[in-house]
Amino acid sequence: xxxxxxxxxxxxxxxxxxxxxxxxxxxxxxxxxKEKDKDQDKVQVKVRxxxxxxxxxxxxxxxxxxxxxxDLSWEYxxxxxxxxxxxxxxxxxxxxxxxxxxREALLEHRDNPDVTYRWVWDGMGG
Amino acid sequence: MFSEQAAPTAQGLLAxxxxxxxxxxxxxxxxxxxxxxxxxxxxxxxxxxxxxxYAVRLAGMRPxxxxxxxxxxxxxxxxRKLSELQAGEKCCVVGTLFKAMQLQPSILQEISxxxxxxxxxxxxxxxQPSDELILEDELQRIKLEGAIDVQRLVTGTILAVYGSEQxxxxxxxxxxCFADLPPPLPWNGPSSxxxxxxxxxxxxxxxxxxxxxxxxxxxxxxxxxxxxxxEQSCAAHIIRxxxxxxxxxxxxxxRDTINKAKYLTKKTQAASVEAVKMLDEILLQxxxxxxxxxxxxxxxxxxxxxxxxxxxxxxxxxxxAYTTLHLVTNPYQANLDGVRFLGxxxxxxxxxxxxxxxxDYLEILEWTLQAGHISPTAPDTLGCYPFYKSxxxxxxxxxxxxxxxxxxxxxxxxxxxxxxxxVLLVTVPDFSATQTACLVNLRDLTCQPITFSGFGADNED
Numbered sequence: 158x159x160x161x162x163x164x165x166x167x168x169x170x171x172x173x174x175x176x177x178x179x180x181x182x183x184x185x186x187x188x189x190x191k192e193k194d195k196d197q198d199k200v201q202v203k204v205r206x207x208x209x210x211x212x213x214x215x216x217x218x219x220x221x222x223x224x225x226x227x228d229l230s231w232e233y234x235x236x237x238x239x240x241x242x243x244x245x246x247x248x249x250x251x252x253x254x255x256x257x258x259x260r261e262a263l264l265e266h267r268d269n270p271d272v273t274y275r276w277v278w279d280g281m282g283g
Numbered sequence: 284m285f286s287e288q289a290a291p292t293a294q295g296l297l298a299x300x301x302x303x304x305x306x307x308x309x310x311x312x313x314x315x316x317x318x319x320x321x322x323x324x325x326x327x328x329x330x331x332x333x334x335x336x337y338a339v340r341l342a343g344m345r346p347x348x349x350x351x352x353x354x355x356x357x358x359x360x361x362x363r364k365l366s367e368l369q370a371g372e373k374c375c376v377v378g379t380l381f382k383a384m385q386l387q388p389s390i391l392q393e394i395s396x397x398x399x400x401x402x403x404x405x406x407x408x409x410x411q412p413s414d415e416l417i418l419e420d421e422l423q424r425i426k427l428e429g430a431i432d433v434q435r436l437v438t439g440t441i442l443a444v445y446g447s448e449q450x451x452x453x454x455x456x457x458x459x460c461f462a463d464l465p466p467p468l469p470w471n472g473p474s475s476x477x478x479x480x481x482x483x484x485x486x487x488x489x490x491x492x493x494x495x496x497x498x499x500x501x502x503x504x505x506x507x508x509x510x511x512x513x514e515q516s517c518a519a520h521i522i523r524x525x526x527x528x529x530x531x532x533x534x535x536x537x538r539d540t541i542n543k544a545k546y547l548t549k550k551t552q553a554a555s556v557e558a559v560k561m562l563d564e565i566l567l568q569x570x571x572x573x574x575x576x577x578x579x580x581x582x583x584x585x586x587x588x589x590x591x592x593x594x595x596x597x598x599x600x601x602x603x604a605y606t607t608l609h610l611v612t613n614p615y616q617a618n619l620d621g622v623r624f625l626g627x628x629x630x631x632x633x634x635x636x637x638x639x640x641x642x643d644y645l646e647i648l649e650w651t652l653q654a655g656h657i658s659p660t661a662p663d664t665l666g667c668y669p670f671y672k673s674x675x676x677x678x679x680x681x682x683x684x685x686x687x688x689x690x691x692x693x694x695x696x697x698x699x700x701x702x703x704x705x706v707l708l709v710t711v712p713d714f715s716a717t718q719t720a721c722l723v724n725l726r727d728l729t730c731q732p733i734t735f736s737g738f739g740a741d742n743e744d
Contacts, residue, residue, distance in 0.1 A: 235332070238331035239335070
């Protein structure tokens with residue numbers, strides 16, 4: 158049996174800016190993405206954010222784990238509703254001395270929404 | 284003060300007019316600096332929870348409270364977090380207060396249909412003997428009992444308690460302390476008499492027009508059209524007017540038209556439209572002569588949550604042509620001729636009044652200064668913007684004049700602090716009810732009321 162034909166053979170998929178650059182068909186926004194969906198989303202990330210520099214590598218799981226631990230540490234205040242960088246800077250201003258490597262990692266990966274955005278519980282918004 | 288200088292020349296009204304009428308130039312403004320940037324919100328995002336503001340408030344006030352605790356109870360006291368408490372050990376804990384009140388209006392109770400409850404009517408005070416105080420820090424909470432006045436304190440205050448944990452899990456308080464007055468500001472006040480007029484609660488747009496005569500008398504006095512040469516020369520020493528909220532009356536808030544059908548209300552105009560036009564004309568007369576600061580209040584057309592943003596200048600087309608009109612935020616802070624003013628339109632004080640046993644507005648005003656926070660009840664029972672970075676209501680510097688608007692009576696007090704702070708506390712009365720405004724003398728921080736009563740129905744004249 159021949160290979161199943163797809164409609165994208167005749168009509169190639171074009172990048173179209175839709176709202177915040179989401180691919181068509183995704184009703185829920187990026188808040189629903191969990192870490193293990195990262196691989197699935199990487200395909201869409203490539204299509205969505207073509208404008209990003211191609212040399213940017215995805216952050217490794219150890220970094221994400223460190224960020225998650227930063228979110229959960231109670232010394233720096235609540236973590237929901239604000240970006241991790243905002244939380245880091247707030248902790249800095251209050252004199253709580255948050256660890257420096259976190260800020261460097263956040264600035265290095267500032268384009269990646271999994272890194273910068275607030276850590277959300279599964280399925281619920283900030 | 285004001286009238287003593289004016290009185291001797293009262294005979295001038297009976298004299299024939301002089302060839303050249305005397306002119307009294309208004310005293311020039313030496314320095315004005317608007318310090319209310321923390322209260323101005325740029326882009327507002329409400330997608331945050333209020334946990335942030337409590338966390339920042341506690342983290343911001345904790346160092347000051349630990350310092351106060353050490354100075355009050357000795358340098359060798361043990362400071363503990365609630366998670367580190369040991370039963371029976373005397374220690375000091377810093378945390379946020381929460382008062383569990385049975386009568387506190389709760390939206391969940393109101394919409395709970397299974398109880399079939401009629402929503403509670405608004406009460407003047409919601410305190411009850413069965414209220415309890417709970418201290419919370421970042422992780423835990425504990426009930427407080429002992430030498431602490433449950434009725435007097437309100438939710439959201441940051442304080443330090445000294446005592447020990449009992450076996451039943453409650454904390455027995457032996458003493459408590461607040462953040463105390465913030466550090467003083469240097470005094471650069473003027474050396475000659477300069478007055479600032481504080482008025483609040485003009486109440487335009489109300490059904491009765493009795494207060495309109497008094498408002499017009501106020502405007503005429505300030506612009507120098509009233510009285511003999513003595514009064515006019517005194518009025519020339521008024522350098523600024525601050526209108527502390529409630530420029531519109533509560534009647535303009537009537538929501539009857541919302542429940543009626545559209546075809547019935549098509550031709551009716553909102554009551555606030557007419558009231559704002561009147562306000563515009565009054566402000567026009569004032570701003571041609573003296574700088575005016577207009578703060579919004581509870582019934583004014585701006586946002587409800589604190590800090591209230593300035594009224595928009597498109598509502599006041601006539602008056603906003605003058606640069607002397609300043610539309611400012613609700614907690615308002617400014618340096619006038621070297622004297623730091625800080626004040627609100629009274630929502631914070633009246634909210635504390637509802638949830639505390641304190642009855643006197645001046646006492647509550649002094650208490651907020653001692654507690655180091657303008658409105659501790661802010662997200663709990665008073666609407667507040669969900670700040671996350673810092674709490675702008677924490678008092679970091681001690682103002683020279685601290686006022687609140689829309690109080691039932693005029694009261695003032697000069698407070699002396701331990702570190703040399705001198706604060707003039709003023710409760711500005713509601714003008715539509717009392718026809719009284721306040722004149723603050725910047726030279727010696729004294730305050731006097733000035734009443735403009737017209738001819739009432741029960742007066743003899």
